[in-house]
Ligand SMILES: *[C@@H]1O[C@H](CO)[C@@H](O)[C@H](O)[C@H]1NC(C)=O
Ligand SMILES: *[C@@H]1O[C@H](CO)[C@@H](O)[C@H](O)[C@H]1NC(C)=O
């Protein structure tokens with residue numbers, strides 16, 4: 001009955017009626033009166049004599065079955081009166097043709113009054129009493145119908161130049177009927193809402209032949225593509241199915257294209273009636289979707305691909321906006337279906353007159369190797385393999401750290417995206433969420449859990465799980481995970497503090513898996529996140545420092561390795577960027593017997609802009625770190641470790657240019673060398689990429705120093721010669737001497753030369769004629785206390801004295817609790833000789849009491865208070881074994897003086913104190929001449945001996961003490 005053929009006939013008839021007898025002077029848009037007047041076509045049969053001769057109102061005239069033309073800019077009226085009962089069933093065709101030029105290009109119909117029978121939304125036949133149908137010339141007949149009572153005017157814009165409105169009423173006299181419309185002819189130029197302005201035309205796609213509204217869109221990257229409902233911006237026809245296929249063919253290399261469709265503007269999104277969800281404000285923009293889209297509702301289906309077999313991203317059937325729907329690949333199919341029956345969609349006066357909808361299209365390009373999209377058509381699995389922490393050159397994975405964004409395309413319902421982080425052995429995985437959001441756009445019945453029935457994931461619309469290997473670390477249902485959202489504020493120039501434990505997740509092993517599940521798809525229940533990941537290499541080279549020393553994890557010792565590389569640790573948690581403040585790493589290289597350590601520092605960096613300068617120590621010629629007083633410490637230092645707990649500096653680096661020209665090489669004098677890397681007050685950007693060093697070490701064969709350089713005893717003498725003359729001197733070169741006092745004893749050193757300031761300025765260097773030095777260290781850890789410019793040994797005026805600091809009651813309690821020590825280092829930079837004498841000394845009780853400020857009974861001249869072997873010029877007691885042993889020990893030589901060492905003197909010491917002095921005086925005067933003679937011989941002999949010893953180089957004279 002409602003067939004196309006009837007329509008075509010009607011149309012042709014109408015056409016003929018309208019053109020049967022054109023008055024010569026009337027245009028096509030005018031009715032020629034018999035009297036020669038021309039009147040508008042809508043004046044025909046309107047109940048008024050417009051011609052003046054009633055020729056426009058013939059008997060039984062009807063507005064039906066006629067074709068109407070008009071002029072652009074004019075509005076025409078038309079009313080179809082309710083047919084008398086006798087004329088039922090009633091059929092009326094009204095054809096409108098836009099005839100081009102000033103007769104317009106498209107037709108606009110405005111149904112001001114529309115009452116055509118009843119509309120039964122649930123019925124099989126929605127329009128039981130009658131209906132209106134619209135058909136366009138050149139478009140297939142859709143068969144959809146309007147009926148019922150429209151509460152306001154509704155507009156229709158033709159797609160082609162000719163549209164026919166057919167009104168049919170069945171034989172039910174009770175059914176209401178009212179039908180009045182206005183029509184206009186619009187030129188294409190004016191129709192900018194549909195076609196865009198001439199300057200920026202809209203791409204609406206080409207209608208596929210034989211279809212009403214199926215269109216293809218290609219290359220929307222450069223064009224402004226719009227998916228418009230048919231007959232946009234008016235009401236769309238009933239019972240249409242449109243398939244809009246979107247395709248982006250051109251994709252730049254290394255890019256991946258996705259297609260996004262959306263409409264945020266409420267005035268461009270009208271599908272059927274606006275919805276009212278109970279209890280919801282206008283501010284909540286609810287959508288109808290999925291199960292809500294029953295047969296009578298017009299709906300849109302978004303396919304994730306080019307065909308209807310592809311997964312459905314969203315099924316949408318109402319709401320005043322459309323959230324962004326994004327396809328995974330460069331193709332998307334959008335299907336639109338309108339129901340066969342409806343009341344005309346009217347626009348309430350308060351709203352925009354536009355009906356139907358228009359969707360914006362956007363092409364999204366992402367990097368083809370990015371994680372922003374699922375690389376597999378079905379499923380959503382990502383593998384993030386770490387790159388090899390050692391192989392910087394080979395790019396086999398995703399690097400060691402980066403940012404990850406949840407898929408930028410929409411996910412179909414019941415999708416789980418799995419991100420598998422795979423580290424190398426010894427890697428941990430650290431992830432922190434910069435942002436996490438999920439938003440329920442669907443309300444009430446069609447909300448998440450109701451959508452797919454009893455989903456496997458309970459009642460969660462969005463689920464987030466984090467697995468540490470096989471252990472579930474986190475399980476969140478519609479709730480955000482631990483967030484580190486302050487990092488969202490960071491950018492290229494602004495850094496934020498590191499994420500703490502409670503703001504991030506750290507695996508215990510090399511693998512971590514993140515699962516993000518969406519129950520009703522992310523198009524209509526957006527859920528997204530942004531996270532940072534990092535593979536943390538927790539390896540350390542070497543072995544852990546012996547546990548008894550209770551040191552941090554960055555104290556490493558290399559014992560058995562003969563050759564190797566050392567780097568800073570690459571564990572970010574030890575650096576500022578991982579939340580640490582200070583880094584203190586110590587690497588000790590221990591060689592075996594007859595081995596030495598050779599260390600080559602190849603490069604080092606101490607932050608972006610270190611203020612410290614690597615200088616040269618004026619005494620030793622070694623590199624030293626000159627720290628700016630207020631700046632933080634970041635340095636690499638190398639230490640000789642001749643004995644446990646005794647370290648002597650061998651060099652220090654603290655600026656980034658120190659190693660530019662050549663690496664720095666250290667060869668140990670002892671069997672152990674230590675490398676210290678310190679960075680204090682690290683800032684939040686610093687890590688092993690700007691605080692680092694690289695060194696190589698190797699154990700080389702070399703005979704050990706054959707003598708003991710650690711001295712304990714009453715006293716002795718050390719001699720230095722440059723260049724070394726004996727094999728032992730050569731083998732022990734660079735190794736310091738260590739002198740240690742026994743409990744309650746102090747140390748004294750006598751040498752010859754001049755003390756220099758510890759920090760030698762350039763101009764002060766000339767004060768010393770030689771570049772050689774004797775450096776005297778004291779304390780634990782040893783510090784240089786004296787820098788001596790050495791002179792010829794034995795020259796009285798150049799004698800210098802050094803006491804251990806507690807002798808003067810100095811030094812803090814801690815150092816005083818341990819027996820004092822001296823470390824003596826011979827810095828040999830040119831040929832020369834030097835010597836020093838050392839003594840273990842103690843105070844006579846009297847001076848001790850004096851020092852302690854105990855009142856002393858002066859009358860009590862008790863020898864008990866004194867000691868028998870006392871160097872008067874030092875006011876110090878020395879060991880009896882040194883007394884009269886033919887070597888001067890007191891600086892003045894008092895211990896070897898005739899007065900002390902005359903043959904009788906020993907005897908006399910046993911005499912009572914009162915007579916001692918008298919007896920000694922007598923003896924002395926008696927033996928004066930003899931004394932002088934013997935002394936002269938003795939001095940001569942000693943000089944000779946000294947000369948000989950100088951030639952033999954440094955060695956301990958009193959070998960009995962060296963035990
Ligand atoms: C219009 O034409 C159809 C035939 O095409 C006819 O059935 C119908 O009665 C006509 N309507 C009027 C009102 O004349
Ligand atoms: C409606 O809006 C008001 C403020 O405009 C707000 O206080 C209220 O909570 C809203 N109600 C609902 C159900 O969203």
Ligand SMILES: *[C@@H]1O[C@H](CO)[C@@H](O)[C@H](O)[C@H]1NC(C)=O
Nearest residue numbers: 382383384385396397398422
């Ligand atoms: C990650 O590594 C595994 C083997 O460990 C390999 O099978 C997989 O292909 C790698 N994935 C990627 C994306 O490189």
Ligand SMILES: *[C@@H]1O[C@H](CO)[C@@H](O)[C@H](O)[C@H]1NC(C)=O
Nearest residue numbers: 413414415452453454455456
């Ligand atoms: C969701 O997907 C899983 C596997 O992908 C399937 O086993 C399950 O049945 C699906 N659930 C629903 C409700 O479709």
